[in-house]
Amino acid sequence: MTDAPILNYRNTFGFVAYGSILANSITKGDHGDRTGSRFVYNFRKSGKQSERVKALVEGFRTLKGCKSIAVIPGHTPAPTQLQQLFGVTIRRRSTVPDRNRKHHQELPKGYGKSFVIPKDLEFPVLLLDDLFVSGRTMEHFRLALERRGHFHLGSQVVCLALGIDHKLNPEPTGETIAIETPRPGQKSPKLRIPKPEPQDAPQDAPVDIPMDLAPANLTEEGLDAALARLRWAEKATFAAFQEARDGKSLKAWSGALDLLRKLEGNVIEVLQSRRELLPASEVKTWLGRQIDAAKSSLLDLPGRLAPGLEGLPWPEMQKIMEREIREALRGLSNQP
Structure with missing residues (x-):
């Protein structure tokens, strides 16, 4: 030996x-x-x-x-x-x-x-x-x-x-x-180390969310409250990741991810209720209406202005056309 x-x-x-x-x-x-x-x-x-x-x-x-x-x-x-x-x-x-x-x-x-x-x-x-x-x-x-x-x-x-x-x-x-020191003719030394003691298999543990880091009111509405809950969720997710990394429970990690998804959904709902976040279909419909209104207003100008511009000097014609175009654009900008 x-x-x-x-x-x-x-x-x-x-x-x-x-x-x-x-x-x-x-x-x-x-x-x-x-x-x-x-x-x-x-x-x-x-x-x-x-x-x-x-x-x-x-x-x-x-x-x-x-x-x-x-x-x-x-x-x-x-x-x-x-x-x-x-x-x-x-x-x-x-x-x-x-x-x-x-x-x-x-x-x-x-x-x-x-x-x-x-x-x-x-x-x-x-x-x-x-x-x-x-x-x-x-x-x-x-x-x-x-x-x-x-x-x-x-x-x-x-x-x-x-x-x-x-x-x-x-x-x-x-x-x-x-x-072990090899004997004559023996090529493979045998390792002598104590066998590790058997350990119980790790049990799945519930998600341990650090409530001391949570916002004062978890049900309060509003963007600021939602963002506070999201920051808390980030800390809770990191804590769950550390627990899962240490081998205690992989469910802790997936549970924290589920919590984060729910809080992200909460933020989206708040923004939608404030009309600060709109579905893409509504945005497309509104934008289409604005484009149609702009086309109609601008294409109406030549036929409406032409009779009154005949025979006028170029500077006067330019002044009238510029005024009418600005009025048309101002009317478009005031639309809801």
Whole structure:
């Protein structure tokens, strides 16, 4: 039985303080965990000790209560060793520049469009990579996952790398993952972790609307009262969303949406009663009448004015026509 200590650097966890294999082979001094670095290097290169890697990662996932594992893809669509082991959750759809030995450079433009995150990913999720050097890639994918799940403050995304650069001085957390030391001829180490205690299935809970946020009078008529109820409904909807997100009840979320729809209907009814919101058919009918009245009034002008304009000078004719047109338009504007 061996215990693999868990390291931590700014809320990113790992198993090995990784040092360059080249530096470890040709120079003396502190270059991280030499044995652990060789273990991570061999797995990245050829997939050696993949069962040990799987045991460590699965043990850590159980320890943190994550429901799924999302592996950060390589710089090409080809699956990495970790993706071959845990599946291609985040798919790279276009090749990006290789960041090997360039970890401290900024991510290239359009990097966020080079991969696809599945819509059915279960949270909390374990975001997994083989090495953590500068943290730029890990942070980019963490934010992408949180935006997909609409979560904040990292509570639903746990970051793990097999190795963390020893120059970052990752600190031990005091937690360990226990795995059995393989016997001669045995390839698969067995994970030893306590089984989680069975939990009762969540029961559907009634919608818990925060009545302390409600307006003083829920039945008052008027646009202002309706808008106050709508603001209250927004707060109640957000509270129900948080409850549903925590897994207590999905009915709370649908109930809040129903409440919001009813309040939106209430606002529409108030506007209609004030004649501030009219059906489209009434608007079309009224507009058609106005157009017909305008056509009739304007087309009547030539026949009515022509006899009186004959023989008059042009300035006088223009003055009379302008006066009559203005009178016609004024009469149209006074119509209900």
